[in-house]
Amino acid sequence: MRLLDEKLLRIRILSHTGDKIHIKLPVGFVKKMIKNNTFDFFYGADDIIDSQKLLDVLIKAFDYDLSGEIAHMERKNGDIIKMIID
16 A cells, blocks of 8 residues: 555566566665665666666665656667656
């Protein structure tokens, strides 16, 4: 259950194979996951993204109470990943 004034982190993944993944998590929960090193959606041997830097950007966005699209990544294989705070 979320409070009316609590923000959400939305992650949208559109894969080149046609898969669509939509995740909505309360920002407070995401902060706890990052602190406990359990927010590992972006860890993988083939990642070209520095996962730790991406998490640092998310933490700063939370700290500055930003909203809107925080990250928009398009991989060479056609995958699209968006991170939005609203």
